[in-house]
Amino acid sequence: MSEYKEIADKLKEADAILIGASNGFSISEGLHIFADNQAFEDVFGDFKRAYGIRNILSGIFADWPSEEVKWAFLSRLIHHYSIGYTGSQNTEALKTLIGDKPYFFVTSNGENHFELAGFSPDCIWEIEGSWKEMQCEQGCHDTLYPLFPLIPEMAASEKNMKIPSELVPRCPKCGGTMGGHSPQRYMTAADREIQRRFQNFIQKYHGKKLVVLELGIGWRNQLIKAPLMNLVKKEPYAAYITINKGEIYIPDEIAAKSYGLDGDMTEILERLKEASEEKNDGGNANEYV
Structure with missing residues (x-):
């Protein structure tokens, strides 16, 4: 046998x-979060040259200069690898x-x-x-919010590695910054x-x-x-x-x-x-x- x-x-x-x-x-x-490979260059080459990130993981945890830049990277990432995926x-x-x-x-x-x-x-x-959800980065309350529905407009509106300020997600309770779902945060x-x-x-x-x-x-x-x-x-x-x-x-x-x-x-x-x-x-x- x-x-x-x-x-x-x-x-x-x-x-x-x-x-x-x-x-x-x-x-x-086809998703290698640790690799500085051709796929990373094809999708994030501009971020790599502008901000020195070497792979997807470093981009996820980067100290971006603004929320507009942070969400430009995250929306491009999620749009490319998750939106439209069916198996x-x-x-x-x-x-x-x-x-x-x-x-x-x-x-x-x-x-x-x-x-x-x-x-x-x-x-x-x-x-x-x-990646489908986000939460308040300040941890002011215990709720996850859908993120996928926001991604197409963010990705379509991105220019020069920024999204418009009005599309930046804000916590509905405290008005603070939002981040991806991270049980390690809370x-x-x-x-x-x-x-x-x-x-x-x-x-x-x-x-x-x-x-x-x-x-x-x-x-x-x-x-x-x-x-x-x-x-x-x-x-x-x-x-x-x-x-x-x-x-x-x-x-x-x-x-x-x-x-x-x-x-x-x-x-x-x-x-x-x-x-x-x-x-x-x-x-x-x-x-x-």
């Missing part, structure tokens, strides 16, 4: 599937792999691709925040609710056949990878599948119930999809509590 067939069988037998995703998954879809070959493969199983996503990626591809937002914990009620849903999911499938599918998470990652591996260690019937390019790490304690697939994310997911197509009818469920 090939490894891909064996993994397809594990997915078929699972009571639920927990998906962990980080930068490696985004990179496979990819990767997310279509995931839908086949998940089938009608209960699922939950835990991801450090903020571009909101899993929800935009059609997965339930009630089953997605964007642990470091999401936890909102929405953050606490999705965390509760995740804990309910874990509790519901404790002692059952839980498959942990890990997508593009570095071996030193303590935010998602370490807790997932620890969960697999504690759960007697769990299986662990990790996919990454050039970096597979599986500790000895869980090696007997683990699979490591090293290579191109899209190619691997497509091969798993092909191995699974005869085993489920596709679709997805949003049973999480």
